[in-house]
Amino acid sequence: MPGMKPGPDSVGIFTISQSCSGVAARACGLVSLEPVKIAEILKDRPSWSRDCRNLEVFTMFPAGNGGTIELVYAQTFAPTTLAPARDFWTLRYTTTLENGSLVVCERSLSGSGAGPSAAAAAQFVRAEVLPSGYLIRPCEGGGSIIHIVDHLNLEAWSVPEVLRPLYESSKVIAQKMTIAALRYIRQIAQETSGEVVYSLGRQPAVLRTFSQRLSRGFNDAINGFNDDGWSIMNCDGTEDVIIAINSIKSFSSTSNPANALSFLGGVLCAKASMLLQNIAPAVLVRFLREHRSEWADFNVDAYCAASLKAGTNAYPGMRPTRFTGSQIIMPLGHTIEHEELLEVIRLEGHSFVQEDAFVSRDIHLLQICSGIDENAVGACSELVFAPIDEMFPDDAPLLPSGFRVIPLDSKSSETQDSLTTNRTLDLTSSLEVGPATNHAAGDTSSCQNTRSVLTIAFQFPFESNLRDNVATMARQYVRSVISSVQRVAMAISPSGLNPAVGSKLSPGSPEALTLAHWICRSYRRVASFLVYIGRSC
Structure with a gap:
């Protein structure tokens, strides 16, 4: 393929299409695994796709040339609270060619039959997989070259107009x-x-499972599927914050169900989506990660953390506690291209009660942060976290909350970007070890006139007799977080500053933008006060 770099450093290239119906992308890469192992991984979509909720093979029968045909039903999560999720019925054909290459082809079935569960069908929109699949060719000396093609019709007509760019973007x-x-x-x-070494002596598979559980739990909260036990609580359609409850949600670990936590009431989720303008998602999420005290309430974190302790009914974490404002980020691991970070956050707290003065009130959060590279095209940015016991057991129950910021690129803007779409994009530029560099430093025009959709979801355990109280607290807290995020976004947005000043500051340094904004605002207040004093004299 054009643009492919030969040799051991060759990683892969990808291209996107805008001249076809639907949305389409393809990739090619060299991987040091055998074709059969690669096909096994790719066909197990929930293991690598964070958007795949479920995939079931309903029947399988042999085809010619030693191949197989499978009838597959798959469900994907919706990325926001503003649109329904998607599901697919497809036929998948797998065979081996004479040269040893392995081929997997997939396409949707015609018709619009319901899914296996008629009760859950109303929460999904049937989407279409156009001819897609994988070609995996073995290489001499080991390894394989993979060709991946994805071509879908996501039925953009079924979502609000403001969100359609998200479903029309290759x-x-x-x-x-x-x-x-x-x-x-x-x-x-x-x-x-x-080749991969992680902190705290954890196996890579264990940390990868933690990341997947955080992401899946966050997606479950955003979507709130009925067949998972979620129901909307007293929503008349006018509320800006949606409250959903789940009385049957399980906190058991896959490896140790005996370690499950049970609550007399269940779990409550407060969630909302909103539109942001003129702020890069990567910049906003990076600021939220590094400055938690700007938007979070320590006592709410303490409430959720205390609820994770089995047998705890009095929630001792709610005793009067002072948050020092200090957070310590302890890295656990990261993906090989640094597009996702897994870390433990320690929030330092001290009790106001004299007898508990020497008892640690620190709170620990397991957190994933992704999409903080401003140069990644079409990537969303996420910050998802959950309280975790300080002992950090492998089978710890998780109750994830967090933020997702998705850029909305219009179809017309993609068409105008013909230079990018017509050339082959090389992925090797983002593989250097160490933090990603901002090649566009000093150019704030990339943030101008951009739109993003921010989705917030916070989960809280509750007891039956306290459901209404927890719901009121959750709604007020999420509204407070939204207000704080709006304030932060306005402060770090280049459009909120004088253009002459904004053009000299790097969008990769939100602290600098915030500081400049506050200085300018303080100066205006002092100037107004001096004018008032002068007039009085």
Whole structure:
């Protein structure tokens, strides 16, 4: 393929299409795994696609040339609270060619039959998989070359007009499916070879499972599917914050169900989506990660953390506690291209009660942060966290909350960007070890006139007799967080500053933008006060 770099450093290239119906992307890469292992990973979509909720093979029968045909039903999560999720009925054909190459082809069935569960069908919109699949060619000396093609029709007509760019963008499909698959295979290959080393002596598979559980729990909260036990609580359609409750939600770990936590009431989720303008998602999420005290309430964190302790009914974490404002970020691991970070956050707290003065009130959060590279095309940015016991057990129950910021690129803007879409994009530029560099430093015009959709979801355990109280607290807290995020976004947005000043500041330094904004605002207040004094004299 044009643009492919030969040799051991060759990683992969991807291209997107805008001249076809629907959205489409393709990728090619070299991976040090055998074709059969790669096909096994790619066909297990929930293991590598964070958007895949479920995939079931309903029947399988042999085809000619030793191949197989499978009838597959799959469900994907909706990325926001503003649109329904998607589901697919497809036929998947797998066979081996004479040269040893392995081929997997997939396409949707015609018709619009309901899914296996008629009760859950109303929460999904049937989407279409156009001819897609994988070609995996073995290489001499080991390893394989993978060709991936994804081509979908996501039925953009079914979502609000403001969100349609998200369902009409090939860049988004490239990031969420095509590149995600290639990255995951490369991650598994490096872990298999022993090249990946993580902190705290944890095995890579354990940390990867933590990341997947955080992401899936956050997606479950955003979507609130009925067949998972979620129901909307007293919503008349006018509320800005949606309250959903789940009385049957399980906190058991897959490895140790005996470690499950049970609550007399269940779990409550407060969630909302809003539109942001003139702020890069990567900049906003990076600021939220590094400055938690700007938007979070320590006592709410303490409430959720205390609820994780089995047998705790009095929630001792709610005793009067002072948050020092200090947070310590302890890295656990990261993906090989640094597009996702897994870390433990320690929030330092001290009790106001004299007898508890020497008792630690620190709170620990397990957190994933992704999409903080401003140069990643079409990538969303996320900050998802959950309280965790300080002992950090492998089977710890998780109750994830967090933020997701998705850029909305219009179809017309993608068409105008013909230079980018017509050339082959090389992924090797983002593989250097260490933090990603901002090649566009000093150019704030990239943030101008951009739109993003921010989705917030926070989960809280509750007891039956306190459900209404917890619901009121959750709604007020999420509204407070939204207000704080809006304030932060306005402060770090280049459009909120004088253009002459904004053009000299790097969008990669939100602290500088915030400081400049506050200085200018303070100066205006002082100037107004002096004018008032002068007039009085």
